[in-house]
Structures are given as C-alpha cells and as structure tokens.
Amino acid sequence: xxxxxxxxxxxxxxxxxxxxxxxxxxxxxxxxxxxxxxxxxxxxxxxxxxxxxxxxxxxxxxxxxxxxxxxxxxxxxxxxxxxxxxxxxxxxxxxxxxxxxxxxxxxxxxxxxxxxxxxxxxxxxxxxxxxxxxxxxxxxxxxxxxxxxxxxxxxxxxxxxxxxxxxxxxxxxxxxxxxxxxxxxxxxxxxxxxxxxxxxxxxxxxxxxxxxxxxxxxxxxxxxxxxxxxxxxxxxxxxxxxxxxxxxxxxxxxxxxxxxxxxxxxxxxxxxxxxxxxxxxxxxxxxxxxxxxxxxxxxxxxxxxxxxxxxxxxxxxxxxxxxxxxxxxxxxxxxxxxxxxxxxxxxxxxxx
Amino acid sequence: xxxxxxxxxxxxxxxxxxxxxxxxxxxxxxxxxxxxxxxxxxxxxxxxxxxxxxxxxxxxxxxxxxxxxxxxxxxxxxxxxxxxxxxxxxxxxxxxxxxxxxxxxxxxxxxxxxxxxxxxxxxxxxxxxxxxxxxxxxxxxxxxxxxxxxxxxxxxxxxxxxxxxxxxxxxxxxxxxxxxxxxxxxxxxxxxxxxxxxxxxxxxxxxxxxxxxxxxxxxxxxxxxxxxxxxxxxxxxxxxxxxxxxxxxxxxxxxxxxxxxxxxxxxxxxxxxxxxxxxxxxxxxxxxxxxxxxxxxxxxxxxxxxxxxxxxxxxxxxxxxxxxxxxxxxxxxxxxxxxxxxxxxxxxxxxxxxxxxxxxxxxxxxxxxxxxxxxxxxxxxxxxxxxxxxxxxxxxxxxxxxxxxxxxxxxxxxxxxxxxxxxxxxxxxxxxxxxxxxxxxxxxxxxxxxxxxxxxxxxxxxxxxxxxxxxxxxxxxxxx
Numbered sequence: 001x002x003x004x005x006x007x008x009x010x011x012x013x014x015x016x017x018x019x020x021x022x023x024x025x026x027x028x029x030x031x032x033x034x035x036x037x038x039x040x041x042x043x044x045x046x047x048x049x050x051x052x053x054x055x056x057x058x059x060x061x062x063x064x065x066x067x068x069x070x071x072x073x074x075x076x077x078x079x080x081x082x083x084x085x086x087x088x089x090x091x092x093x094x095x096x097x098x099x100x101x102x103x104x105x106x107x108x109x110x111x112x113x114x115x116x117x118x119x120x121x122x123x124x125x126x127x128x129x130x131x132x133x134x135x136x137x138x139x140x141x142x143x144x145x146x147x148x149x150x151x152x153x154x155x156x157x158x159x160x161x162x163x164x165x166x167x168x169x170x171x172x173x174x175x176x177x178x179x180x181x182x183x184x185x186x187x188x189x190x191x192x193x194x195x196x197x198x199x200x201x202x203x204x205x206x207x208x209x210x211x212x213x214x215x216x217x218x219x220x221x222x223x224x225x226x227x228x229x230x231x232x233x234x235x236x237x238x239x240x241x242x243x244x245x246x247x248x249x250x251x252x253x254x255x256x257x258x259x260x261x262x263x264x265x266x267x268x269x270x271x272x273x274x275x276x277x278x279x280x281x282x283x284x285x286x287x288x289x290x291x292x293x294x295x296x297x298x299x300x301x302x303x304x305x306x307x308x309x310x311x312x313x314x315x316x317x318x319x320x321x322x323x324x325x326x327x328x329x330x331x332x333x334x335x336x337x338x339x340x341x342x343x344x345x346x347x348x349x350x351x352x
Numbered sequence: 353x354x355x356x357x358x359x360x361x362x363x364x365x366x367x368x369x370x371x372x373x374x375x376x377x378x379x380x381x382x383x384x385x386x387x388x389x390x391x392x393x394x395x396x397x398x399x400x401x402x403x404x405x406x407x408x409x410x411x412x413x414x415x416x417x418x419x420x421x422x423x424x425x426x427x428x429x430x431x432x433x434x435x436x437x438x439x440x441x442x443x444x445x446x447x448x449x450x451x452x453x454x455x456x457x458x459x460x461x462x463x464x465x466x467x468x469x470x471x472x473x474x475x476x477x478x479x480x481x482x483x484x485x486x487x488x489x490x491x492x493x494x495x496x497x498x499x500x501x502x503x504x505x506x507x508x509x510x511x512x513x514x515x516x517x518x519x520x521x522x523x524x525x526x527x528x529x530x531x532x533x534x535x536x537x538x539x540x541x542x543x544x545x546x547x548x549x550x551x552x553x554x555x556x557x558x559x560x561x562x563x564x565x566x567x568x569x570x571x572x573x574x575x576x577x578x579x580x581x582x583x584x585x586x587x588x589x590x591x592x593x594x595x596x597x598x599x600x601x602x603x604x605x606x607x608x609x610x611x612x613x614x615x616x617x618x619x620x621x622x623x624x625x626x627x628x629x630x631x632x633x634x635x636x637x638x639x640x641x642x643x644x645x646x647x648x649x650x651x652x653x654x655x656x657x658x659x660x661x662x663x664x665x666x667x668x669x670x671x672x673x674x675x676x677x678x679x680x681x682x683x684x685x686x687x688x689x690x691x692x693x694x695x696x697x698x699x700x701x702x703x704x705x706x707x708x709x710x711x712x713x714x715x716x717x718x719x720x721x722x723x724x725x726x727x728x729x730x731x732x733x734x735x736x737x738x739x740x741x742x743x744x745x746x747x748x749x750x751x752x753x754x755x756x757x758x759x760x761x762x763x764x765x766x767x768x769x770x771x772x773x774x775x776x777x778x779x780x781x782x783x784x785x786x787x788x789x790x791x792x793x794x795x796x797x798x799x800x801x802x803x804x805x806x807x808x809x810x811x812x813x814x815x816x817x818x819x820x821x822x823x824x825x826x827x828x829x830x831x832x
Contacts, residue, residue: 035627037723056585056694057723079591093562105818108532115538129781135691139507139724139762141496142770142777143543143805157424157537164778169591191451193466197630198560215635263530282532304531326524330536332792337785348536 004047005130008159010044012128020280022342024155026065027195030101032310033152035318037346044096051162052136059136059166062274064096068333069339071095075167083111083168085202086095087244096160102152105244106202106213107237109194109279114151117166121147123158126338136164149333152167155344157337174201175305176236177225178211183277185209188278191264198224202240206250206275243278246310251278253287256311258295262304269298285309294319319348327351353367354411355391361403376786377418377436381483382426384685384739385768389416389430395416398439398516398524398554405552406522408435408667414801415520417548419488422723423495424686425767427547427803434801437552438491445469446555450678453560454513454530459490459553460702463497466558475560478505481763482671490553490802496545498763500670502597503721505561505630507763516555520794529558540579542789547765547804550793564629565593568641569663570639572651573620577601580622581696582616583649587626587642589646597721601700602676604728611676612670617653624651624720626669627663674728681713681730685742689753690762693723702752703727703819710745713739725753766804774804775811783808 013135015022016070023039048067052061055078062071068088075081085105086098099121104113105307122136134140134147181189186205193200193212199220202213212228213236214221225232233239242248251257260268262282273288286295293310296317322330327349334341334352345352358367368374378386380530390413395401408415414434421428430436442458445466449455450473455466459569461482467476480499481487489499493515498507505511511713528540529537543550574580580599587594600608602621609616616623624646629637643654677684691699700716707714713730731742750760750773760766760773774783786805791799 034620054692055696056589057694058588078589102533102538104383110646112506112510113533115541125785129785131779131782131783131785135757135759136692137724137758138722139498139502139760141763141765142759142761142774143766143782144549144789145496145509145541145545146785148537151535151538151541153537169593172591186535195450195453195562196563202685216630217637220631220634261531263452265449266531275734279532294765298527303529305533305535307527307535322536325523326536329525329539330791333537333789336792 008124009128013126016340021147021345024159024344025088026094026096029090030097034347045145059164060167062095063162064160066095068093068095068098079170080167081170084108084114084117089245095163098269099151099160099163101156105241109282110201115148118147118151119166120164121150122161125158126340126343138166151251154347156334158346167352173218173221174213174215174240175221176211176213176233177230178233179206179211179230181210187281194280196238198218205242255287257309258286258288259307259309260299261303262302266302268302361407362393362395362400364393377430380421380423380428382424383770385426385429387430387432389436390433392436392438394438398695401518401552402522403745405518405520409520409799414798415527416800417492417552420486422487425765425769427765427767429768454557455560457489460488463487463492470560473565476559476563477513478561479508488787489556493544493553493556493764494548504593504595507675509541511559512556514557515543515558517551517552517555518554520798520810545669546592548800549790549804565634566625566632566638567629569625569627569666570659570667572624572646572654573617574622577622577648577700578697582626587643588651592638594626594721595629595724599623599718599720601716607676607680607715608669608673611679612672614665617670618702625666650664652707677715677728682732684820685729685746687727687749688761688764689745689750689758691756691758692726695756699752699756703749708746710741712742712745768803771806772814774806775814790830
C-alpha cells in the first residue's frame with residue numbers, strides 16, 4: 001500500500017518536474033462528464049480495498065479505486081447504506097469518482113449530499129504532499145474542512161487516496177407510489193409533503209406522473225400510503241435505480257442532457273423540451289439542443305446553476321460560468337492546493 | 353491614534369474607545385484568556401462592515417469578529433492592537449419562506465430565535481448547541497456548532513444553504529445559493545467552522561425542518577462504563593438513529609442529581625439518555641426495542657418516560673450538567689475531544705488516571721451517539737497553580753483523543769485554546785496547506801490572528817510537543 005502511494009506521489013512530482021499535467025482516472029464511468037482534458041493518465045483503479053468498516057461507529061474508510069458496487073454490498077450486509085445514493089453509471093464506478101464529482105442520487109434532497117457524508121479524506125496535493133483532513137468521527141472541527149472542499153472538485157485539488165464516509169441504516173421498509181398530476185399540482189404536492197414530517201425519501205415528476213418513495217417503519221409507511229391517495233408502484237426499486245443511473249428511457253437520447261439545480265420554488269422556462277423533475281423540485285433534467293447560454297442565463301436568473309451533463313460541446317463551459325470575483329477565489333484555492341497546475345487542470349473550468 | 357479615522361466610517365456611538373467600554377469585550381466564554389481590544393465597533397449596515405474591513409486592510413489592523421461571545425475556545429478573544437467587530441446589531445430575521453423551508457437571517461440572530469420564528473409554520477432549525485438561547489447564528493457558522501441532536505440532524509454545515517461574507521478587502525461575496533448545490537469548489541463547507549479566519553459573515557440562509565410529531569426519552573443505568581458504551585454501539589448497530597444519545601458518569605450523575613433532582617440513580621456508574629423522534633407508534637416501538645437491547649447489555653434499570661413531563665425532567669438533568677458542576681466547584685474547564693466510541697472505556701480510564709496525576713477531579717458528560725466527550729475539569733482559580741494544572745490536564749486529555757484516532761475538538765473549535773494541540777493532530781505539510789488556504793482570503797493575516805491554525809514557528813515554540821510518533825516534526829526550525 002505504501003509503495004503504491006509512493007508511486008502516485010512520484011507521478012505528481014514528475015509532472016511538476018516536466019511541467020506537464022495528470023489526468024486522474026479510475027473506472028471511467030463518468031467519462032462523459034466535465035470538460036475534456038489532456039494529461040498523462042494517473043490510474044487509480046487498482047488502488048482498491050476497504051481499510052476499515054465499523055458498523056456500530058457508522059463509518060467506512062475505503063481506498064479511492066474501490067468499486068462503489070462492492071461498498072454498497074458490504075454495507076447492505078450489515079443493514080447500512082451510503083445515504084446520498086450515488087449514481088453507478090456502470091459497474092466500474094469507483095468511490096474516488098463519486099467523491100471527485102460529488103454526485104448524489106434521488107435520496108439527496110431528503111438525506112443529504114456526498115459532502116454531507118464525507119468525514120475525512122487522505123490525499124496527495126499538487127505538491128506531492130501526503131495529507132489527511134477530517135477523520136473517522138462525525139464531529140470534528142479541527143482545522144478547515146478541506147475534505148468537504150475536495151468533494152466535488154473533480155480531482156483538481158488533490159489525488160484522493162482514501163475516503164471516510166458516515167454511513168446510515170437502510171430504512172426498514174420502502175415503497176413507491178404514483179399519481180397522475182399536472183406539473184403545477186405535482187410541484188405543490190412535493191412542497192406540501194416536504195413541509196410535513198412525512199418520510200419521503202425520493203420524488204420524481206416525469207411530465208405526467210408524480211412518483212414518491214416513502215421510507216421508514218413498515219407500519220408507518222403502509223399507513224401513509226393509505227392516507228395519501230396514491231397508487232402503489234410495484235417496481236419501485238428499479239424505478240429509482242434507473243433514475244439514479246441514467247437508465248430510464250428518458251436518458252436514452254441524442255440530445256444534450258442539461259441538469260438544473262434550482263431553489264425548489266423556481267419555475268424554469270422549459271418550453272417544448274422533455275424534462276424530469278426530482279429532488280422535490282430542486283433538480284431538473286432537460287433534454288434539449290438549445291444553446292448553452294440560454295440554460296446558464298436562466299439558471300442564474302433563478303438563483304441556481306446549470307450543467308451540460310451529457311452531450312456535445314464538452315470543450316466549452318459545461319458548468320455554470322462563475323462571476324469574476326468568485327473565479328478569482330477559485331483560482332486562488334486551486335493555486336493553494338496545486339500551484340503548478342498538474343492535477344486535472346481544466347476539468348471543471350478552463351482557468352482552474 | 354490608528355483608530356481615529358474609523359469615526360469617518362461609523363457614527364460616534366458605534367465606536368467604543370474608552371477602556372471601561374472595551375473591557376466588556378475582553379473575553380468570550382473561555383474566560384481564562386483575556387485581552388482588552390484596541391477598539392470596539394458596532395456597525396449596523398453591511399456597508400459599514402465593508403468600510404471597516406477595507407480600512408483595517410489598508411492600515412494593517414487586525415480584526416476579530418464577535419457574535420454573542422458564548423464560544424468556549426477563545427475564538428472571539430480580542431487583539432490588543434486590533435478592532436473587535438461586534439455584529440450584535442445585525443439581529444433581524446430578513447425573511448422566512450415556509451414553502452422553501454428556509455430563513456434568511458442576519459448573523460446576530462440568536463439560534464433559538466430562528467426556531468421560535470419557524471414554529472408557527474411547523475418548522476424549526478435543527479442544530480441546538482447548549483448555548484442556543486444566547487449564541488448567534490453567525491458564531492454557529494464560524495464554529496460549525498453541533499448540539500445534542502446532531503447524530504441524526506447534522507451540524508451547522510449540514511443545515512445552511514448560503515452565506516454572505518465580507519472579505520478583508522471589503523468585498524461582499526455570496527457563497528452557496530438557495531439551490532441544493534453551487535458550481536465550483538464548496539466554499540460554504542470551507543467557511544463553515546473557519547473560526548472567523550477567512551471573512552466576516554453578514555448573512556446566513558438556514559434550512560428549516562418539519563418539527564417531529566412526537567418524541568420521548570429513555571433513561572438507562574449501568575454499573576460499569578463498558579456496558580454503557582456497548583449499549584450505545586448496540587443501539588446504532590441495530591439500525592436505530594436516536595435524535596439524542598447522551599451519557600454521564602457517576603460524578604456527573606451525582607452533581608446533577610444534587611442540583612435538579614431529575615430522578616437519576618445516584619449509585620449507577622453511568623447513565624444513558626436516549627431520545628427517539630418520529631410518529632408516536634414509531635417512537636414507542638423503537639423505545640421498547642432500545643429497552644430490550646440495553647437490558648441485554650447489562651443495564652441495571654431502564655425507564656421509559658411516562659409522559660412529556662418526565663421526558664423533560666430526564667433532559668433537564670443533562671442540560672443542567674454544566675451549572676450543576678459550577679455549583680460543586682468554583683471553576684471548571686470544559687474539554688471537547690471526539691473519539692471513536694469503541695475506545696470510550698479506555699479513554700475514561702485514562703482520564704481518571706490523569707485526574708489522579710494532576711490532583712484535580714473530573715466529571716464526564718458525553719454526546720455518546722457521535723463520540724464527542726465533554727470532560728469537565730474541576731479547579732479553583734484562586735488556588736495558585738490550579739488553572740495551569742487544569743490546562744495541562746485538558747491538553748493531555750486531547751492528546752489521548754488523538755492517540756485513539758479521534759480529534760481535539762468536536763464542536764467548540766480550536767480558537768486560542770487548542771492551538772498547541774493542532775501541532776500534534778496535524779503534520780507540518782497539513783498545517784501549511786491550511787495556511788495556503790488562509791492566504792487566498794487574507795494574505796496579510798489580519799482576520800482573527802493567532803487563532804485556529806498555529807504557525808510552524810508557534811509549533812516549534814511548544815518544544816516538547818513535537819516529538820510526535822517518535823520523530824521531531826519540525827527539525828528545520830530553530831528552538832527557543
């Protein structure tokens with residue numbers, strides 16, 4: 001293990017020496033995501049294994065190249081899960097990729113995001129230094145919270161070696177139900193439910209039907225289903241898995257797929273494009289060939305952000321453009337971790 | 353006088369220059385560390401905050417921001433040549449949107465005032481530090497405050513969406529948004545818990561949660577600490593996430609019982625309080641399950657509260673732990689390490705050995721669910737040497753927490769108090785990474801100087817502390 005870390009360090013130092021850059025890769029399941037970059041591949045896929053798993057302490061520490069599927073299975077054997085329900089676009093999805101992209105699935109709006117469950121990160125920064133931030137305990141305010149800053153940074157701040165997640169128990173019982181509603185009524189229903197102590201763990205509106213997943217004790221969930229007037233959907237697990245992993249027929253398209261992350265009460269102008277709404281109204285998926293700037297402008301006006309998630313145009317701006325003063329700060333942070341710009345430069349924005 | 357020009361930026365009554373008016377601010381709740389600030393300002397507009405910071409930046413004047421001053425680590429301890437920026441006048445709830453379940457508030461709003469305002473909508477703000485009637489949300493963000501319910505509901509970082517910050521150069525920036533995520537690096541996570549080192553928070557948008565319909569508390573007694581610790585692990589391994597899960601040792605039980613008469617069993621070695629929330633059926637079923645589990649782990653008695661009044665009484669004891677200790681000792685020093693829970697018995701044994709070594713009594717209260725220990729070291733500041741002994745005792749407890757794979761601070765922050773233990777928890781490279789991040793926001797080091805992250809020279813001055821894992825951590829630095 002130590003030899004392997006030394007090897008990663010060496011590659012970083014070599015890149016500094018040669019004034020070149022690295023392209024950190026593992027399972028490649030999210031290759032379509034982010035800006036296209038060049039750089040010497042830094043293969044993390046074989047850096048695998050569970051370092052420590054303590055079900056009664058609610059944490060698991062794993063090496064970055066470990067397959068997400070393996071972690072999910074190991075946790076499930078002890079009745080636990082990653083509560084942010086990360087996408088597993090292919091079976092090669094790794095833990096490092098999950099943390100680097102910060103992507104969360106349908107449960108996110110109700111239980112929190114990847115960074116909410118990251119307790120600690122061990123990494124190599126752009127100077128080849130071996131650093132650990134956070135730890136294995138869930139309350140820890142010593143030093144700046146750099147493990148959460150690294151989450152979702154697309155490998156531009158450090159090479160993630162291992163990660164500690166807080167894990168949660170799998171709910172005793174879950175069921176999915178649906179109801180045909182107009183978009184307006186579906187959104188209203190989602191707000192209403194989220195304002196009550198009502199155990200929704202996922203919600204999705206596909207333009208015709210509102211789907212809800214209810215999680216909790218079996219009796220409570222059954223009682224709720226009776227009271228809410230929705231019809232039970234029998235293939236619920238698969239429905240949410242397909243949404244999470246982009247396997248729903250909606251995602252089978254030649255058009256660009258845009259992701260809009262918005263305040264729940266925002267009302268985006270969708271026009272004739274096909275869409276899906278999830279996260280209780282906080283996340284929109286839109287299939288469209290409309291120009292990128294229309295989405296960036298609309299998202300900004302609505303107080304959110306847009307991402308060209310999948311499609312063409314991936315050498316341009318694919319994440320929401322940042323205001324100038326914000327970009328200066330982001331560039332400063334990049335320099336603080338990676339002054340020679342060797343780690344995935346340009347993966348998120350051309351300037352970092 | 354370098355503060356004179358501040359009168360051009362602020363009304364005269366918003367600047368305190370006389371010694372007696374400045375002395376009021378000489379410390380926060382870590383009263384052993386006191387410094388009279390060079391000057392105190394009380395702005396009431398964001399523009400004034402921007403002007404003050406820009407002025408301080410141009411004139412190289414240190415700035416320490418302060419909310420209610422309830423912090424326990426000296427994070428708001430003033431700088432003798434600096435400006436103390438008091439945000440007390442920013443005490444308005446700007447808006448509360450029950451549909452979005454958010455509230456936009458000024459930094460000087462008290463934690464509990466947010467829940468009070470949200471209650472008519474069936475909502476509340478989850479993080480509940482013990483000082484919640486007095487502490488402000490700005491301070492909560494700066495310290496990433498927790499509370500007794502954070503095992504289930506998270507810390508401040510999990511419960512805020514957006515902050516507005518004035519940088520040391522006087523720029524106003526918005527971090528985060530009212531959407532669930534924001535593009536670029538997660539500055540919201542970076543600022544939460546940054547102890548006033550990176551910018552001054554002038555507005556916070558918090559998430560609100562629906563008030564759980566029902567909750568109830570269970571009290572369990574144990575005749576040894578190990579069993580209590582195993583009981584906690586058993587609850588969690590069985591898939592139950594209590595809203596609150598607290599432990600207290602014998603000294604704590606006795607101090608509390610003599611004070612509030614909560615009905616705690618005074619002959620027990622440890623008690624556990626376990627609160628569940630949810631629907632009435634869920635809570636009652638869950639508590640029965642917990643009761644059976646804990647009996648299986650050797651609890652000598654388990655009592656489920658009969659009604660709301662008894663739930664409150666059980667909590668009253670835990671909530672009164674600090675004042676109860678204040679009653680039996682002239683002074684106490686509250687520590688804040690976090691450990692992996694499985695090492696609880698080992699750590700408590702170690703703390704008891706340190707108690708004998710330093711000849712000072714200790715009372716242990718413990719957020720058992722998340723491993724956050726609050727040993728209260730009893731001392732008398734009037735007795736020569738006791739404060740110093742208490743501080744050494746505390747420092748050794750924190751070293752023990754690090755040794756066990758834990759951390760020196762779970763929720764109180766580093767401040768000035770734990771600055772030397774930072775040299776033990778983090779390597780030289782890690783501390784340098786922190787400094788590099790700090791420099792992005794404050795390259796002159798004017799915001800809260802001397803707090804949170806020690807300089808490498810400072811670590812070197814601590815001398816003996818550096819022999820870490822058998823090697824000197826800072827061999828290149830001169831020793832003083």
